[in-house]
Amino acid sequence: MRISLQIFIGYFLIVAIAAWFVLAIFAEEVKPGVRQSTEDALVDSAQVLANIAAQDIKNNATATGSIAQAFAQINQRPFQSNIGGVIKTRVDYRVYITDAAGIVRYDSSGKDVGADYSRWNDVYLTLRGQYGARSTPSVVGNDATSVMHVAAPIIINDKITGVLTVSKPNSTLMPIINRSEARITQAGVILLGASLLVGLIIMWWINRSISRLERYADDITAGKSVLKPKFISTELRAIINTIATMRERLDGKEYVEQYVHTLTHELKSPLSAIRGAAEIIKEHPPEAAQTQFATNIEEQSHRLQTLIDRLLELANLERAPALSLQPVALHPLLDKALSTQQTELARRNITLSININGNTTVQGDEFLLGQMFSNLIDNAMDFSPNDSSIQIYDEPSLIHHRISIRDHGAGIPDYALPHIFDRFYSLARPHKSKSTGLGLNFVREIMTKHDGQIDIQNHFGGGVLVKLVFPKSLTAKFDRHA
Secondary structure, eight states: OOOOHHHHHHHHHHHHHHHHHHHHHHHHHHHHHHHHHHHHHHHHHHHHHHHHHHHHHHTTTTTEEEEEEEEEEEHSSOOEETTEEEESSSOOOOOEEEEETEOOOOOSSSSOOOOOOEEEEHHHHHTTTTOEEEEEEEETTTGGGEEEEOOOOOETTEEEEEEEEEEEGGGGHHHHHHHHHHHHHHHHHHHHHHHHHHHHHHHHHHHHHHHHHHHHHHHHHTOOOOOOOSSSHHHHHHHHHHHHHHHHHHHHHHHHHHEEEEEHHHHHHHHHHEEEEEHHEEEOOHHHHHHHHHHHHHHHHHHHHHHHHHHHHHHHHHHOOOOOOOOHHHHHHHHHHHHHHHHHHHHHHEEEEEOOTTTEEEEEOOHHHHHEEEEEEHHHHSSSSOOOOEEEEEEEEEEEEEEEEEEOOOOOOOTTTTTTTTTTTTOOOOSSHHHOOHHHHHHHHHHHHHEEEEEEOOOTTSSEEEEEESSOOOOOOOOTTT
């Protein structure tokens, strides 16, 4: 199981449990909370009405006094109230008044006048100076029909002379309770949905970050030159920096070992030739022989110098952290590379034609691109017969610049095609001595630095075809001057 999925499951479980716990408490508190609020309102109402009832009793008008008239008028006058979506069309209060013996003297419902309520808690406790309240089902055994009763003493001359009770069916509170529970449930569903969305976003971000980290590690394993991905997370940045540091140290060790090995191997041949020639010269051979061996020493020394210079160029390119990219017009660049070869081209009667759109421009390092084209033109000339031609031309493409270089030589042997980019691999030149075998490796490295591609193959009509592909949109991935 991916770590991002584990984190998501853990996160969602924590949020779900916390949401369930909070919502359960809210749901459990809704009903008693509403009832307590209603009881508080009933207490206030009972206290106010008890004072009015005291005046009615003083006036000996319990059944016809102010309270009785008010309820009579209310029951005759319809109304409609919208309380947060709950429609109310009638008064749900019931008020009854008892005397000091607990006998009902007035009942707003008109059904229990004369009944003995002295044993009901609301009346019994209030007559004894305590807080009187009760909740009693109107249908025995059916709690859904329970009615809340709250009483207040009727005091005349500092003496409790009766009780006024205000009652309200609990069933009238259910719409409000149900609405509140529905809203809490809805909020819980929204909370879980939002948590799920946030969790998915977090999982996507973690997956994306880990995938970028994996790709970076894979690219490093494959030996590619890639920039370190940027992360917001401090931990991921630390991992990337650690991998980059490890890569640099391992690359540095492998790089030195490889170069020492290859350089030692390539230096053996010219050094042996120089040493042999020097030993023969010490024996004072004829002057013609001395001149020949001195020439050999000079040629092998030049080869050594060329080999070392090319290795240094390639090493600097491979180890350079970046290149400075700028628009480079290819046609002037090729004209410049061609101008350095005019003498040799004329000597061997080789025609080199450049058929490239004058507006063709690539993003790159002008110096390195010039070296690359010089290497490729040198190669084409080395393998071209006298009195032949070399063509450099472009091919139309919407997303790439495609440049081709074709000569008319003997082509590349099939056995050599897989190795032409290998370091120090070189084929015999018809018109000059063996090269260092670093030119094409150098060219490929330059194309890699420019996010380009190079392909070399035998042309079906004879000779060799070199194809260079540059992206038309290239970001400054490297900075040679950094």
